[in-house]
Amino acid sequence: MAIELSAVRYRYAGASRPALQSVDLRLDPGRVLGVAGANESGKTTLCLVAGGFAPGVVGGRLEGSARIDGAETTSIPAHALALHCGLLFQNPATQLSNTTATVFEEVGFGPCNLGLAVSEVIERVWWALKTVGIEDLAPRDPARLSGGQGQLVALASVLALRPRYLILDEPTSELDPAGTALVGEALARVAAETGAGILLVEHKTEVLARIADEVVVLREGSVALAGPAAAVLADSILAELGVEPPARVALERDVRAAGLDWPAALAEGIG
Amino acid sequence: MASSAPGAGLPEYVTRRAGGFYRSANPSTKLAIAALEVVAAFVVPGWPGPLLVLGAVLATAAAARRLRGLGVIALAASPIVGSILLVNLFLLPGASDPIARFGPLAPTWSGLWFGLQTAARLFAFSAAIALVYLTTAVDDLLADLARRGLGRRAIFVVGAAVQMVPRTIERAGEIVDAQRARGMDTEGRFWQRARGIVPLAAPVVFGALTEVEERTMALDARAFSAPGRQTLLRVPADRAPDRVLRWAAVLAVVAIVGLRVAGRLG
Secondary structure, eight states: OOEEEEEEEEEOTTOSSOSEEEEEEEEOTTOEEEEEEOTTSSHHHHHHHHTTOTTTTTOOEEEEEEEETTEEGGGSOHHHHHHHEEEEOSOGGGTSOSOOSSHHHHHHHHHHHTTOOHHHHHHHHHHHHHHHTOGGGTTSOGGGOOHHHHHHHHHHHHHTTOOSEEEEESTTTTOOHHHHHHHHHHHHHHHHHHOOEEEEEOSOHHHHHHHOSEEEEEETTEEEEEEEHHHHHTOTTTGGGTOOOOHHHHHHHHHHHTTOOOOHHHHHHHO | OGGGSTTSSSOHHHHOOOOSTTTTSOHHHHHHHHHHHHHHHHHSOTTHHHHHHHHHHHHHHHHTTOHHHHHHHHHHHHHHHHHHHHHHHHHOTTOOOBSOOBTTBOOBHHHHHHHHHHHHHHHHHHHHHHHHHHHSOHHHHHHHHHHTTOOHHHHHHHHHHHHHHHHHHHHHHHHHHHHHHTTOOOSSSHHHHHHHHHHHHHHHHHHHHHHHHHHHHHHHTTTTTOSSOOOOSOOOOOOHHHHHHHHHHHHHHHHHHHHHHTTTTO
């Protein structure tokens, strides 16, 4: 039971070079795998391939093996992918169905598409809203939410399908610090409570430092660095790969570079 | 809110019903009435068609407390209606009863009359459609269409089309703000405003296309293409008066078109 990419090479239709090459990766249920990298390094493509949406929905050519729970993604129909992987994109506005009047109904959109009984839909909606911590938003109009709230509703909406894996493509990239904090807290709660495997693409390494177990850094479509989150995020090569280290790591580095001690108590205090 | 507690069934904000006879009418009934009004406005010759329809729509809007919204839509339609009026006033083919002469231009009485009548038809048409939009929640309309067997893709197209206008306006506003922040002059004289439209149009169009791709994937990620019937959380009521009104509207449309074809409407 895992998402496994093995020697994956993927090229978009009409593209002159592959967006991903020689990618090996494994995401187990209950684990959080962070993905970082500069722009155009292949992060979004990795999300689409891992979730089975490339080449299934977006086309292109996949070589190597991309499997979800043992099944090749190319053999899974699009609607069935939703049961395996919840996919969340950057822009909250494009993820809402635009056909519902309340957040409650918006979160119920996916379960309704599956044709579940109304009682089951209701149960799943409340569960998803509670897990993300937005029960109070249930009566609100989805079109009139802040960016952070909209992203949380989108997260609850994919959670309501009860996927075994969540693939989140820079869910905080369009959010202000308050929105980022809201989503970060919700993701930590989801990771702890649902047992879902989470693949989290994120520029903000603070978020990765907080919830990721392992981190992979991409460069030009290949894995340039991989390992436990704390080790990868403290690696000195990170900046060369176009990734800002977490503030704590940068501060520690500056303090040490100035020839000063980095007290353990301070490190613990910063977290 | 007691009814919104988890496990207590559908919350009341989901099962809500609109108040008043017209606002609470079934969406399909409103569509049928609007179709009758549109047909009457355009098919019944002379003034009776558009004037009767305008009277009926205004009375219904007043009863449904939507006169103000209708006024806004009439204002939005006025440039098109105004231009039609002007074109007919000056350029109606065969018109030979000038009101006055301004050099080569000669507005005519028959052009004015025909232009006013066409304007009334267009106002009646837009008011009839707008009243449905102003008094019907989009999700009510979509749920009713789903219940009547319309496929979920077709329903989504209807929903997306209805929601596209406010979203495009919102997006255009964001882009105008971004262009202004980079020094573009989007205010002032007509030509300055017109020049501002060019760099606005491309981002709006391309942005909308990009959004469509992302939205399609987001929908697939929410099992939109799953086979079988979709669960409906709320189905708008379809009472006996609704059904009577709907069939009456359909029969009236058939009668008006039939009478017109038979030449009985003058």
